[in-house]
Amino acid sequence: MSMPVAITERRRLPLHRRPLPWLATLVARLLMHQPPARIRKVLEFVRRGSRPSTAKEASRSRRAVVAVSVSCAGEGCVQRSIATALLCRVHGHWPTWCSGVRVVPFLAHAWVEVDGEPIDEPYPPGYHTVLIRVPPR
Numbered sequence: 535m536s537m538p539v540a541i542t543e544r545r546r547l548p549l550h551r552r553p554l555p556w557l558a559t560l561v562a563r564l565l566m567h568q569p570p571a572r573i574r575k576v577l578e579f580v581r582r583g584s585r586p587s588t589a590k591e592a593s594r595s596r597r598a599v600v601a602v603s604v605s606c607a608g609e610g611c612v613q614r615s616i617a618t619a620l621l622c623r624v625h626g627h628w629p630t631w632c633s634g635v636r637v638v639p640f641l642a643h644a645w646v647e648v649d650g651e652p653i654d655e656p657y658p659p660g661y662h663t664v665l666i667r668v669p670p671r
Contacts, residue, residue, distance in 0.1 A: 555598040562617035584628040586670035592629040595621040615644040634662035
């Protein structure tokens with residue numbers, strides 16, 4: 535769903551901090567194969583009862599997901615963004631999950647953002663037209 539980009543730097547997590555990000559990437563891998571409407575419904579359900587994420591919290595979750603998954607560190611933007619949102623939720627907060635496209639050149643992408651700012655993404659705000667957005671409640 536994304537254009538080829540350099541693999542994000544992966545830092546190792548201590549063993550005791552790996553299970554939750556790993557589980558989030560596993561659930562995200564299963565969810566990413568669902569139709570977009572189902573992904574939206576699941577994420578809207580999961581976000582219930584959470585508070586909005588801060589940029590620092592969302593970035594920490596994204597780094598943890600990238601640390602445990604080569605796929606999420608590379609071109610797996612859908613899995614990475616869903617896993618990041620799920621890991622944020624486990625910690626009691628929720629970023630805005632987004633999926634969108636750019637027409638020229640065509641590029642589909644999924645990411646998380648906080649206050650309209652993409653978290654640790656190579657693209658600036660507004661680079662993609664958002665098709666699906668699941669913000670905090």
